[in-house]
Structure formats: C-alpha cells, structure tokens
Amino acid sequence: MTGWLGWPFFEERHRVLADCVERWCAGRDFSHGRDVDAACRTLVADLGGAGLLQPCIEPDVRSLAISRATLAAHSGLADFAFAMQGLGSGAIAIAGSEAQRAQWLPEVAVGKAIAAFALTEPETGSDAANIAMSARREGGGWRLSGEKSYISNGTIADVLTVFARTGGEGHAGISAFIVRGDAPGLTVAERIRVIAPHPLARLRFEEVPAELIGQPEQGFRIAMQTLNRFRVSVAAAALGFARRALAEAIAFTSTRKLGKATLADNAVTQAGLAEMALGNDAAALLIARAAWAQDTQPGDPRRAAAMAKLHATESAQKVIDMAVQLHGGAGVTCGVKVEELYREIRALRIYEGASEVQRQIIARDLVREHRG
Ligand SMILES: Cc1cc2nc3c(=O)[nH]c(=O)nc-3n(C[C@H](O)[C@H](O)[C@H](O)COP(=O)(O)OP(=O)(O)OC[C@H]3O[C@@H](n4cnc5c(N)ncnc54)[C@H](O)[C@@H]3O)c2cc1C
Structure with missing residues (x-):
C-alpha cells in the first residue's frame, strides 16, 4: 500500500x-x-x-x-x-x-489534550466569511456568544480553536480564539449522529471566556491557512480509504467463483479494477504534488490543495462504490469492510470545503492567473 x-x-x-x-x-x-x-x-x-x-x-x-x-x-x-x-x-x-x-x-x-476546530455555524457552512458568532472584549480578554454546528470532537474537546466576529461584515471582521473545553457558558446543545459515527456536536456559547490568537481580524486568514494544509490531508485520508477498497476488491474477486473461474478472471471485473487503480494513483500524484509544494516551494498553495481534495475525494467515492458493487450482496452487508468504507468516504466530499467550493477555488485562481 x-x-x-x-x-x-x-x-x-x-x-x-x-x-x-x-x-x-x-x-x-x-x-x-x-x-x-x-x-x-x-x-x-x-x-x-x-x-x-x-x-x-x-x-x-x-x-x-x-x-x-x-x-x-x-x-x-x-x-x-x-x-x-x-x-x-x-x-x-x-x-x-x-x-x-x-x-x-x-x-x-502527546494526546493529553483533545482539540477541535469550530468554524461552521447552523446558518453558515460553505459561506464561512459570513459567520455570526460574536466576540466582545472584557477586561484583558474576550467573551464569545452564539452557536457552532457540526463540530468534530465537540463532545470531548479540551481545547477549541473558535472563529468569531470582532469587526464588520465579511471575512475582514473575523478573529480566531482559543476556548477551553471546560469553559463556563460552553454547552453541547445537540449531539449530531452521522453515517460514519464520530464525536460531533452543535455547541452553544453564552459569554464564554476566550483568548485571542494572533491579531484581531486575522481569523479568516488563519482559518484558510489551516484549511489549505488540512485539505491535502483530507485528500490523503480519501486515498487511504480507496486503496483499502481496491485491496478488498482484489482479495474478494480473486476467490469468488464465477463459473469455473473467479470473478477476477472476468474481463469486465478487470476493467473495473484497472479504473480503481488509475483513480488511486492519479489521486496520490495530486496529493504528493500539493503536499510537496506546500513543504518546499514558495507561492500560493490553494489551487494544488483544492485539486488534490477535489479529485481524491470524488475518485475515492467511485472506487469504493465499485468495490461495493464487486462484492455483490456482501458489499452492502453491515460490518463488511467495504460497507464501512462506503459510509466513511461520503462526508469528505462535503467538509473542509465541499467539492463545488474546491472547483470555485481552482477556477478563480486560473482566472486570476490569466488576468495577471
Ligand atoms: C462529518 C462532518 C464533520 C465536520 N466537522 C467540522 C468541524 O470539525 N468544524 C467545523 O467548523 N465544521 C465541520 N463540519 C462542517 C462542514 O465544514 C460543513 O458541513 C461544510 O462546510 C458545508 O457546509 P453546510 O453543511 O452548511 O452546507 P452548505 O454551505 O449549506 O452547502 C450545501 C451544499 O451546497 C453546495 N454548495 C455550497 N457552496 C457552493 C458554491 N459556492 N457553489 C455551488 N454549490 C455550493 C454544496 O454541494 C454543499 O454541499 C463538519 C461536517 C461534517 C459532515
């Protein structure tokens, strides 16, 4: 692998x-x-x-x-x-x-403090520049009020990085904060159950004490810098799921009988396996390029990161779907690995910027480059 x-x-x-x-x-x-x-x-x-x-x-x-x-x-x-x-x-x-x-x-x-990233709100997901959570100064610190939704680790976090509004409208008015998981005024308003279970919550903030990260009104830039780095890693997770799906499909079709031969000897199956391998290697190349460029090259990492996330997550969804198909009834049976992968992959095309948002990032960058 x-x-x-x-x-x-x-x-x-x-x-x-x-x-x-x-x-x-x-x-x-x-x-x-x-x-x-x-x-x-x-x-x-x-x-x-x-x-x-x-x-x-x-x-x-x-x-x-x-x-x-x-x-x-x-x-x-x-x-x-x-x-x-x-x-x-x-x-x-x-x-x-x-x-x-x-x-x-x-x-x-060292795993002693569990971390969470809180940007999304009930009314604002993809359109993150328009978040509403308010931050007001109090003494030397800040107090946050509002709600955050779909917060991974929301039920168990010891430390949260939270994005809230300190200035006017749009991305220019957003600042980044640190909030302790046990801070007074912070409560779990709702546990959110999703198809691949993990700790996920809607959080309520009522005058929650918070510490500013960096300078005021730099929060959106900090959030996007964080996401550029982690979008490449979302792509890598999708690749991990898709590689496992291909391995499961090869193992299953190599033993599953189809007449006197196995499913893997069938030309139609082989074409499917080839497409899956191609999708995985193309994703791996885009991920390697985006990660290497961020680590070693100057310049704006957005387009390469968006391409890696877009292709790797969309391709992994197809690869995993094909693995389920090749398993027949076993593929949709609860507890079978490809069934688990089928549920795991879905959210990756939505969070940290849905596929449509990644296409927008790529296209805007192309047009910006063209216009100079
Ligand atoms: C499992 C899971 C874990 C998450 N963890 C976190 C977390 O830890 N922290 C956090 O802050 N958030 C988290 N999120 C939230 C996630 O980032 C948002 O769900 C995501 O940004 C989409 O926002 P939304 O759900 O409000 O959908 P919306 O913004 O309402 O978008 C709905 C759909 O509209 C389409 N769309 C959106 N924008 C455009 C556009 N510009 N052009 C064309 N079509 C568009 C897309 O298909 C999109 O899926 C998580 C979500 C999930 C599902």
Missing part, C-alpha cells in the same frame, strides 16, 4: 514515518462499541503515547498526508482522531503566541 513513498516527492524520514504508523496499525484491533467518545479518547491517547501525533503540530504536510493515508486504510475513526488533533490546534501552531504554543501544542502532541 505504500508504493508512492518511492516517488521523488518524499524523503527517507517520510518512509520511516509510514513504516511506524503501519506497524502501529498492524498490531491493533480497531473495533469499538457504540461509545465513540470513549473510543476516540482512547485512540488519541494511544496515538499520542506512540509519538504518532507529532506531525499534527508540525508544518510538514507530507507527514500529515502519509499518516492519514496509512491510518485511514485501517480505521476511519483512527484517522479522524489523528486529523482533529492537527486541525483543532492548527490555528495555534500557525499564529499562536509563544505562551499559547507552549501551553497547548505539547499536550495535543
């Missing part, structure tokens, strides 16, 4: 990391009960204990991508637990003061 690591985008340290993550996954039983909060806490603590959360607080996008592609191939929840430590602490890593970084990043990296 790790063939891409030989490509020139990656270095020896990435191959060592992939090996560590793979070995950690190989020895683990990822099954869990209905309590996803508890399962997630355990995963964060174990990943942290094994030193595997370190890439979450460092700027190397290739390490994030490799970790997520490897984890997702084994467990959607493990990938989620890993990713949220990075996304949730990204604003602190990018723009936090020395004191804020020293207080939170080491705890996040």
Whole structure:
C-alpha cells in the first residue's frame, strides 16, 4: 500500500514515518462499541503515547498526508482522531503566541489534550466569511456568544480553536480564539449522529471566556491557512480509504467463483479494477504534488490543495462504490469492510470545503492567473 513513498516527492524520514504508523496499525484491533467518545479518547491517547501525533503540530504536510493515508486504510475513526488533533490546534501552531504554543501544542502532541476546530455555524457552512458568532472584549480578554454546528470532537474537546466576529461584515471582521473545553457558558446543545459515527456536536456559547490568537481580524486568514494544509490531508485520508477498497476488491474477486473461474478472471471485473487503480494513483500524484509544494516551494498553495481534495475525494467515492458493487450482496452487508468504507468516504466530499467550493477555488485562481 505504500508504493508512492518511492516517488521523488518524499524523503527517507517520510518512509520511516509510514513504516511506524503501519506497524502501529498492524498490531491493533480497531473495533469499538457504540461509545465513540470513549473510543476516540482512547485512540488519541494511544496515538499520542506512540509519538504518532507529532506531525499534527508540525508544518510538514507530507507527514500529515502519509499518516492519514496509512491510518485511514485501517480505521476511519483512527484517522479522524489523528486529523482533529492537527486541525483543532492548527490555528495555534500557525499564529499562536509563544505562551499559547507552549501551553497547548505539547499536550495535543502527546494526546493529553483533545482539540477541535469550530468554524461552521447552523446558518453558515460553505459561506464561512459570513459567520455570526460574536466576540466582545472584557477586561484583558474576550467573551464569545452564539452557536457552532457540526463540530468534530465537540463532545470531548479540551481545547477549541473558535472563529468569531470582532469587526464588520465579511471575512475582514473575523478573529480566531482559543476556548477551553471546560469553559463556563460552553454547552453541547445537540449531539449530531452521522453515517460514519464520530464525536460531533452543535455547541452553544453564552459569554464564554476566550483568548485571542494572533491579531484581531486575522481569523479568516488563519482559518484558510489551516484549511489549505488540512485539505491535502483530507485528500490523503480519501486515498487511504480507496486503496483499502481496491485491496478488498482484489482479495474478494480473486476467490469468488464465477463459473469455473473467479470473478477476477472476468474481463469486465478487470476493467473495473484497472479504473480503481488509475483513480488511486492519479489521486496520490495530486496529493504528493500539493503536499510537496506546500513543504518546499514558495507561492500560493490553494489551487494544488483544492485539486488534490477535489479529485481524491470524488475518485475515492467511485472506487469504493465499485468495490461495493464487486462484492455483490456482501458489499452492502453491515460490518463488511467495504460497507464501512462506503459510509466513511461520503462526508469528505462535503467538509473542509465541499467539492463545488474546491472547483470555485481552482477556477478563480486560473482566472486570476490569466488576468495577471
Ligand atoms: C462529518 C462532518 C464533520 C465536520 N466537522 C467540522 C468541524 O470539525 N468544524 C467545523 O467548523 N465544521 C465541520 N463540519 C462542517 C462542514 O465544514 C460543513 O458541513 C461544510 O462546510 C458545508 O457546509 P453546510 O453543511 O452548511 O452546507 P452548505 O454551505 O449549506 O452547502 C450545501 C451544499 O451546497 C453546495 N454548495 C455550497 N457552496 C457552493 C458554491 N459556492 N457553489 C455551488 N454549490 C455550493 C454544496 O454541494 C454543499 O454541499 C463538519 C461536517 C461534517 C459532515
């Protein structure tokens, strides 16, 4: 599953990391009960204990991508637990003061503090520049009021990076804040159940004490910088799911009888397998390019990150659907791996910028480039 690591985008340290993550996954039983909060806490603590959360607080996008592609191939929840430590602490890593970084990043990296990223609101998702949550100054600090929706780790976070309005309309009036999970006035208004369960909540903020990250009105830029980095890693998670789907499809069709031969000997099946492999390798190339460019090249990372997320998530959905199809009835049976992957992949085409938003980012960048 790790063939891409030989490509020139990656270095020896990435191959060592992939090996560590793979070995950690190989020895683990990822099954869990209905309590996803508890399962997630355990995963964060174990990943942290094994030193595997370190890439979450460092700027190397290739390490994030490799970790997520490897984890997702084994467990959607493990990938989620890993990713949220990075996304949730990204604003602190990018723009936090020395004191804020020293207080939170080491705890996040060892899995002692669970992190969350709170941008979306009940009335504002894709249109993030129009969030309504208000922030008002009080003494030397700030108080936040409003609601955030679809917040991953919302039920279990120890630290949240929250985006709220300190100035006028649009993206220019948004600032970034740190909120403690146990802050007075912060409550879980609703647990949100989704098709691939993980801790997800609508949160209510009533005069919640908060600490500013960076300068006022820099919040939207900080959020977009964080998302540019993590969009590439969402693409990598999609690739991990899709690679696992292809592996499952090859294993299943190689033993499933079709007349005197197996399904894998059938030309139509083979065409499907070839398309799946092509989709995966094209996604891997776009991810490797986007991650390598962010790590090593100057310039705007938006277009490459958007292309990687758009293609990898859309292609993974098709690859996984094909794997389900090749499994026949077994593919839609609860508990079968491809059925789980079918549920896991869906949200990746929506969160951290829906596919339509990624197309918009790419097209706007092309037009901007054309106009000079
Ligand atoms: C499982 C899950 C986890 C999440 N975790 C987090 C989290 O941790 N933190 C957080 O802040 N948010 C989180 N979100 C929220 C997520 O980022 C939003 O759902 C996403 O941004 C879309 O916003 P929305 O749901 O309000 O849909 P809307 O913005 O209402 O969009 C609905 C649909 O309209 C279409 N659309 C949107 N914009 C355009 C456009 N410009 N052009 C054409 N079509 C368009 C797309 O098809 C889109 O899916 C999560 C969501 C899910 C499902």
